[in-house]
Amino acid sequence: NAGVTQTPKFRVLKTGQSMTLLCAQDMNHEYMYWYRQDPGMGLRLIHYSVGEGTTAKGEVPDGYNVSRLKKQNFLLGLESAAPSQTSVYFCASSFFDRASQPQHFGDGTRLSIL
Amino acid sequence: SQKIEQNSEALNIQEGKTATLTCNYTNYSPAYLQWYRQDPGRGPVFLLLIRENEKEKRKERLKVTFDTTLKQSLFHITASQPADSATYLCALGNTDKLIFGTGTRLQVFP
Numbered sequence: 001n002a003g004v005t006q007t008p009k010f011r012v013l014k015t016g017q018s019m020t021l022l023c024a025q026d027m028n029h030e031y032m033y034w035y036r037q038d039p040g041m042g043l044r045l046i047h048y049s050v051g052e053g054t055t056a057k058g059e060v061p062d063g064y065n066v067s068r069l070k071k072q073n074f075l076l077g078l079e080s081a082a083p084s085q086t087s088v089y090f091c092a093s094s095f096f097d098r099a100s101q102p103q104h105f106g107d108g109t110r111l112s113i114l
Numbered sequence: 115s116q117k118i119e120q121n122s123e124a125l126n127i128q129e130g131k132t133a134t135l136t137c138n139y140t141n142y143s144p145a146y147l148q149w150y151r152q153d154p155g156r157g158p159v160f161l162l163l164i165r166e167n168e169k170e171k172r173k174e175r176l177k178v179t180f181d182t183t184l185k186q187s188l189f190h191i192t193a194s195q196p197a198d199s200a201t202y203l204c205a206l207g208n209t210d211k212l213i214f215g216t217g218t219r220l221q222v223f224p
Contacts, residue, residue, distance in 0.1 A: 004157075035214075042118065042203070042214035043158070090157050099146040099207035100165075105157030 002026050006091050006106035013081045013113050021076040021109050023091030031094045032074040033058075033103065034066060036087040043090065048098070049074055081113045116142040118215040120204060126221045133194045135218045137187040137204035142213075144206035147180050147187050152201045152217065161202075162189075194222045 007022045025032065030051050035043040045058030049068040063085060065077045074093075078085060088110050092103040119138040127133050137147070145166050150158035164171045164180045164187070171178050177190040187206075191198050201217040 040122075040216060042216045043205075044214075045212075092157075097209040098212040099144070099148070099205075099209055100163075102148065102160035102163060103158075103212070104160065107155070107157045 004091055004093055004104050004106035006089075006109050008109060009107070010110045011112070013078075013111065015081060015083060015113060017081050018077070018079050019081065019111075020078075021089055021091075021111075023074045023076070023106060024072055025074075025091075025093040025104070026072065027093060027095075027104065028071070029093035029104070030071075030096050031098065031101075032068065033092045033094075033098075034064070034074065034076045035090045035092065036060065037090060037108075038087050046076065046089075083113045085111065086113045087111060116140070116213055118204065118206065118213055120202075120215040120218045122216060122218070124219040124221055126223065127194055129195060129222055129224050131194055133191040133198065133220055133222070135189040135202050135204075135220065137189065137206075137215055139185050139206055142185075142206065143182070145208045146206065146212075147178070148205045148212070149176075149178055149187075149189050150203040150205065150214075152203060158203055191220075194220075196222045196224055198222050 033048040034046040047066040052071040092105045094101045094103045117140045148163045149161045152158045179188045201219045203217040205214045
């Protein structure tokens with residue numbers, strides 16, 4: 001089973017460039033999430049989705065956009081990258097709700113903004 | 115605001131001993147508490163979930179306790195092995211929110 005797959009695994013961008021991070025899950029989960037992980041800080045929720053066609057803001061949504069056109073895919077976009085967005089980005093999914101079910105994570109995208 | 119505290123210093127123990135990791139929280143009344151393992155360069159992997167009305171939960175060599183009065187969870191690994199070396203994250207929340215701690219790094223020496 002593939003579980004949660006993230007692409008790309010690494011990327012270096014220049015300030016002002018845009019890019020899209022891709023996340024795919026094959027577990028038929030309703031909920032999907034995008035987190036960022038920075039040294040000394042816990043995983044912080046950027047945006048999440050409770051089902052196909054829905055999105056909602058998390059704790060740190062500014063500078064990011066998301067889309068969930070298909071149930072199995074959740075895309076995270078950076079319209080104009082800034083050095084403060086240098087981080088490791090994790091996608092996760094769960095059957096339903098955010099805390100009563102395990103979240104399944106991908107292995108992350110390591111993004112550097114120069 | 116809600117706050118989760120995990121020991122930021124690494125926990126170093128000898129193989130075969132029991133490792134105990136602590137997760138404390140304030141300003142929150144979570145219904146669920148989860149523990150994850152994270153290896154370097156990998157995403158977190160779910161280990162155990164415990165509900166507020168459960169005092170203790172076990173899975174093989176793992177045991178989690180949840181004390182809503184003390185606002186604390188303890189995570190135990192018995193008969194620890196070098197392969198248990200990793201960072202362990204606690205996360206707590208309700209159906210509409212899950213908050214992660216910063217994690218504690220466990221190092222098990224042979």
